[in-house]
Amino acid sequence: MPKFYLTTPIYYVNDVPHIGHAYTTILADVIKRYKQLRGFQVMFLTGTDEHGQKIERSASKQGLGPKQLADSMVKRFKELWQTLNIDYDQFIRTTDEEHVRGVQKIFAKVREKGDIYLGEYAGHYCISCENFIPDSAEETTDGKRTCPDCGRATANRVKEKCYFFRLSAYGGKLLKFYEENPDFVTPRSRMNEVVSFVKMGLRDLSVTRSTVKWGVPVPGDPQQTIYVWFDALANYITAIDYLNESERFASLWPADLHIMAKDILKYHAVYWPAFLLAAGLPLPKKELIHGWWLKDEKKMSKSSGNVLDPHILLKHFSADAIRYFLMREASIGADGNFSHEGFINRVNTDLTNDWANLVSRTTGMIEKYFANSFRDTARYTVKEDEIRDRYVELEKAVLDNFDQYQFNRGLESIFEYVNSLNRYIVEVQPWNLAKEKENEPRLAAVLKTLARAILSVNTLLSPILPDTAAKVRGIFNAPDPGLGWKDLPETSAIQPGMQLFPRVDGKVFFAEGDAFPAKEGAAPPATTPLPQGIGAGDEGLIEIQDFKKVQMVVARVLAAEKVEKADKLLQLKIDTGSDTRTLVAGIALFYKPEDLVGRKIIIVKNLKPAKLRGILSQGMILAASDAGNRPYIPILPDDTPVGAILK
Numbered sequence: 097m098p099k100f101y102l103t104t105p106i107y108y109v110n111d112v113p114h115i116g117h118a119y120t121t122i123l124a125d126v127i128k129r130y131k132q133l134r135g136f137q138v139m140f141l142t143g144t145d146e147h148g149q150k151i152e153r154s155a156s157k158q159g160l161g162p163k164q165l166a167d168s169m170v171k172r173f174k175e176l177w178q179t180l181n182i183d184y185d186q187f188i189r190t191t192d193e194e195h196v197r198g199v200q201k202i203f204a205k206v207r208e209k210g211d212i213y214l215g216e217y218a219g220h221y222c223i224s225c226e227n228f229i230p231d232s233a234e235e236t237t238d239g240k241r242t243c244p245d246c247g248r249a250t251a252n253r254v255k256e257k258c259y260f261f262r263l264s265a266y267g268g269k270l271l272k273f274y275e276e277n278p279d280f281v282t283p284r285s286r287m288n289e290v291v292s293f294v295k296m297g298l299r300d301l302s303v304t305r306s307t308v309k310w311g312v313p314v315p316g317d318p319q320q321t322i323y324v325w326f327d328a329l330a331n332y333i334t335a336i337d338y339l340n341e342s343e344r345f346a347s348l349w350p351a352d353l354h355i356m357a358k359d360i361l362k363y364h365a366v367y368w369p370a371f372l373l374a375a376g377l378p379l380p381k382k383e384l385i386h387g388w389w390l391k392d393e394k395k396m397s398k399s400s401g402n403v404l405d406p407h408i409l410l411k412h413f414s415a416d417a418i419r420y421f422l423m424r425e426a427s428i429g430a431d432g433n434f435s436h437e438g439f440i441n442r443v444n445t446d447l448t449n450d451w452a453n454l455v456s457r458t459t460g461m462i463e464k465y466f467a468n469s470f471r472d473t474a475r476y477t478v479k480e481d482e483i484r485d486r487y488v489e490l491e492k493a494v495l496d497n498f499d500q501y502q503f504n505r506g507l508e509s510i511f512e513y514v515n516s517l518n519r520y521i522v523e524v525q526p527w528n529l530a531k532e533k534e535n536e537p538r539l540a541a542v543l544k545t546l547a548r549a550i551l552s553v554n555t556l557l558s559p560i561l562p563d564t565a566a567k568v569r570g571i572f573n574a575p576d577p578g579l580g581w582k583d584l585p586e587t588s589a590i591q592p593g594m595q596l597f598p599r600v601d602g603k604v605f606f607a608e609g610d611a612f613p614a615k616e617g618a619a620p621p622a623t624t625p626l627p628q629g630i631g632a633g634d635e636g637l638i639e640i641q642d643f644k645k646v647q648m649v650v651a652r653v654l655a656a657e658k659v660e661k662a663d664k665l666l667q668l669k670i671d672t673g674s675d676t677r678t679l680v681a682g683i684a685l686f687y688k689p690e691d692l693v694g695r696k697i698i699i700v701k702n703l704k705p706a707k708l709r710g711i712l713s714q715g716m717i718l719a720a721s722d723a724g725n726r727p728y729i730p731i732l733p734d735d736t737p738v739g740a741i742l743k
């Protein structure tokens with residue numbers, strides 16, 4: 097089995113994890129599961145970065161020792177990773193003995209080679225980024241310098257004896273490496289940034305501190321500690337036994353993929369390869385650089401106080417829902433703005449309405465019409481062949497997207513296919529087939545095809561939705577988790593009745609209002625709790641006058657058509673008894689235009705008109721809606737008078 101060694105950054109322990117950390121780690125987990133699906137033996141490493149001034153300061157502010165703070169934060173990281181279903185293989189801490197000795201080993205090796213030498217550093221230092229600020233950086237009038245990484249002005253000037261790494265000697269070698277490996281950093285735009293940075297010229301880098309106590313001591317000079325970035329980057333090799341350069345190290349190094357956001361690109365794509373070249377070690381194969389999650393156009397970060405705690409989402413949504421949203425909404429190269437509305441819509445629409453609904457309708461019908469197990473006979477038509485053929489094409493395209501870590505694109509195509517399956521149900525109307533005994537083989541073919549399509553799609557979704565995928569396999573009694581158009585044993589017994597993604601009520605979610613506790617400028621919409629039914633107390637009850645405010649009348653559908661480029665919308669022309677008007681309704685996945693033309697339905701006549709996809713909708717069609725938001729439109733008897741009032 098080919099190996100795949102995959103890493104996330106090791107996170108600082110100055111504070112609890114937020115959605116940015118969760119995103120990178122989920123991305124790594126999705127890649128691990130995907131690579132396993134493709135037959136790789138994966139080693140997934142994550143962990144924590146525990147040394148340096150940033151942690152020292154944070155701990156002392158809280159009256160703790162740095163190790164004590166680190167211990168409590170490690171617990172928080174590990175708990176969150178467990179809740180989010182992160183299947184890492186190893187968790188490294190930079191305070192681990194093995195790591196400390198490994199860092200000393202690589203430091204000594206580079207020093208022996210002559211690429212680490214003693215000198216003196218004088219300049220500014222950004223504690224937040226653990227970054228030496230060059231003298232060329234912008235200077236403010238009060239003598240501060242602006243950190244090129246985070247943009248904060250810092251007054252922290254240091255002058256100390258320290259060791260330098262001869263980075264200036266590696267510019268040419270790095271440029272040659274980038275030229276020979278143009279995909280070393282992906283996406284390409286980030287590779288270009290790295291090349292320009294190196295072309296501007298590299299200066300030697302201070303790699304020890306004499307004024308920082310909380311760090312790895314320099315071998316042979318314990319007055320000095322090793323610079324936290326030299327220490328942290330080495331985790332990728334110390335975790336796999338660089339110390340003993342054992343069989344394990346030989347079989348795993350070089351790493352196949354380092355994942356991170358763009359904030360730490362310079363450290364990984366310039367410093368790290370230079371350290372490795374100096375130590376005579378092979379360079380990692382690839383670095384995947386994603387964008388930032390923003391809030392109000394600003395990077396979410398602990399220091400900006402605009403971070404989202406994943407636990408707030410976990411109160412209402414499953415880990416799979418969070419994993420799905422993050423993978424569906426972020427495109428690797430770009431930043432993403434986090435919005436609660438976007439989150440709730442995406443989850444309710446794709447996972448509840450489209451995916452869970454497809455599974456529950458299909459299994460519900462198999463239960464109802466075939467008592468949960470199929471008979472042998474099935475009469476297929478070209479429609480079913482088409483569903484299979486389109487799946488085969490879909491799988492190819494999705495694997496291609498996933499190979500390039502474009503999970504958002506792959507998911508988009510998967511959900512187009514899921515929607516086409518929902519449309520197929522409406523088109524073939526299994527409930528009508530079920531009326532005639534002679535149609536039974538046709539009905540069996542339809543439901544079997546749906547079951548096979550669901551199981552096949554389920555595999556493609558499994559890296560992103562691992563819990564749900566296991567449930568779906570359980571429902572269909574189909575344990576095979578592999579790729580391809582799935583077979584369904586003739587005797588396969590289905591166990592329906594499981595709600596995969598219960599719909600989350602936006603009102604309840606927003607009413608909490610604590611999602612961004614630091615500064616949620618726009619207050620969430622105020623909501624009144626809905627009555628919980630008879631006996632719920634007086635607050636929820638309404639007067640007859642309130643009811644009378646809503647004018648409900650019988651209308652006849654004169655014409656109906658699909659709204660262009662809106663999968664879910666139908667545009668209806670209706671006669672209300674007093675006028676003819678247009679309505680737009682989100683029912684197209686479940687009703688075809690011809691199902692409704694000539695039918696008598698109920699509408700709310702005095703609803704404020706609203707524009708949907710540029711069409712003015714004057715009123716609202718009444719429909720019942722199930723947990724998956726599937727509409728059921730009450731159709732009145734043909735002789736009901738148009739314009740009759742419901743009261």
Ligand code: ME8
Nearest residue numbers: 105106107108116120145328329356357388389396
């Ligand atoms: O930089 N959007 O640790 P760190 C997307 N210890 N990803 C984000 C994010 C956001 N708003 N905020 C954080 C360090 N991340 C060093 C790393 S590695 C040898 C040492 C993610 O706790 C993203 O992966 O500041 C980013 O690169 C990382 O967390 C920074 O985590």
